[in-house]
């Protein structure tokens with residue numbers, strides 16, 4: 001028998017209502033600006049100024065970046081003006097500070113190539129993103145929801 005999550009993934013795969021999007025994950029070698037025993041993983045512009053001959057990472061913390069795209073499906077809703085319908089609204093507000101009108105809520109997620117579950121909680125705010133409706137979004141917060149998997153809070157990337 002299928003679990004609730006498997007049933008939800010199957011529903012995402014088979015229906016027209018869920019939205020399609022592309023998840024982009026960037027991997028590469030750790031740049032010197034985040035390596036070298038610094039306790040922060042935040043890329044350091046100062047390190048690059050002090051080491052001008054090293055490869056530039058353009059603020060991503062990675063050199064020789066490789067980008068991997070995965071086609072996904074989920075249910076995507078704009079947060080709109082009413083925050084009453086946002087799941088975990090208070091927690092999300094605490095974590096990201098301010099909710100913006102063009103933020104989106106994403107439920108899912110299924111890999112459309114093979115129907116497998118995609119975990120969005122490992123996406124890195126600095127470089128990974130979801131392209132939905134030709135707009136790039138950063139995954140700001142991910143919450144586990146019993147039965148269906150995850151709900152993710154998306155904010156427009158720049």
Ligand SMILES: [Zn+2]
Nearest residue numbers: 031033057061
């Ligand atoms: Zn760097």
